[in-house]
Amino acid sequence: MIAIGRLGLGLCLDVSIKRASLRPVPRQGTLAVAMAALSASYCLTLLSFIFFFSSGILHCTEARRFSLCSQVSKELFDKIFLHKDDNACPAKNFYTYDSFLNASKFFPKFGAAGSSATRKREVAAFLAQISHETTGGWATAPDGPYAWGLCFKEEVSPQSNYCDSTNKEWPCYPGKSYKGRGPIQLSWNFNYGPAGKALGFDGLRNPEIVANNSLIAFKTALWFWMTEQKPKPSCHDVMVGRYVPTKADIAANRTAGYGLVTNIINGGLECGIPNDGRVSDRIGYFKRYAELFNVDTGPNLDCENQKSY
Ligand SMILES: *[C@@H]1O[C@H](CO)[C@@H](O)[C@H](O)[C@H]1NC(C)=O
Ligand SMILES: *[C@@H]1O[C@H](CO)[C@@H](O)[C@H](O)[C@H]1NC(C)=O
Ligand SMILES: *[C@@H]1O[C@H](CO)[C@@H](O)[C@H](O)[C@H]1NC(C)=O
DSSP states (O other): OHHHHHHHHHHHHHHHHHHHHHOOOGGGHHHHHHHHHHHHHHHHHHHHHHHHHHHHHHHHHHHTOHHHHHHSOHHHHHHHTTTTTSTTOTTTTTSOHHHHHHHHTTOTTTTOSSSHHHHHHHHHHHHHHHHHHTOOOOTTOTTOGGGOTTOOSBOSSOSSOOOOTTOSSSOOOTTOOOOOBTTTTBOSHHHHHHHHHHHTSOTTTOTTHHHHOHHHHHHHHHHHHHOOBTTBOOHHHHHTTOOOOOHHHHHTTOOSSHHHHHHHHHHHHHTTSTTOHHHHHHHHHHHHHHHHHTOOOOSOOOOTTOOOO
16 A cells, blocks of 8 residues: 555656656746646645555554544544543553554444444544543643543552452452453453453453553453443443333433443443533543544433433
8 A cells, every 4th residue: 555655656756847847948937837836736635645545544454444443543543532641641651542443353343333423423432431431631631621531541549359259150369359440441350250251361360451451451441332231231232223222221211322321331320410520521521522523422411310220
């Protein structure tokens, strides 16, 4: 792909050089100069188009995820996560664009269902939720509170080891902490166990790897997003319109929308509460990202009227 770009550059330069040197005597000047300038700028436009197009394709071919990386270019990713690599952020240099794209390879349906708007909205919602989970933002932060996603790798002062000892299917390993780690802040033995099983690592004996390997870190976030854990639907199904509420869901006001995704992620602590600050932070991130993706947010952003699962 790069070769095509270089070839184009060579040809274009040749042509303009020839035109310039063929330019007749100065008297006929104005038109000729204008035309040379025009053709040069035409060439430049064409070239930058070829260059951006081919470099985009190149990156996407490597990641084998054309639809996702065409939606989230490196430029957009950097605009979204303005401060993730600041010195102030403990996750500095951990969450890379590369690891995000590579991880998404394992979940080909992510950001690939429905219309173009649906795809963008799903990706924006995912990035917004992981941003709240790892936020380093505060009300008066530079660039605003919603420019500080992916600042943390792991929970700073966990209140417990997040071991549900009544869960016999995914027994805690002695001395291990299942605190929040990675973009979605995966927590609890009953999440580390199945995430590890699905992704090929030992989540119960080696939960630390989620904070030490950025590819695995992003994979755990996408695994959580894509996987239905009954009675909850998957966040993916909710954002792409595949969620069918049961009678109990309807009675609990669990209607589709970003608010329901918040309910799936942390509803037990955050939903059914008027004006919860954590929920507003999740919504604030989503609004900023939806704007950057040039897509509307859809209805039901809040979960203040929803019962949790
Ligand atoms: C992503 O995949 C590319 C191509 O396979 C590889 O070169 C790169 O090291 C990977 N990066 C990460 C962080 O996994
Ligand atoms: C792995 O993660 C743990 C925290 O979960 C951290 O204390 C440790 O330093 C990390 N190790 C490496 C090699 O990054
Ligand atoms: C559902 O929402 C309405 C307001 O729209 C509220 O009055 C009602 O209490 C909610 N139901 C539950 C179960 O939270």
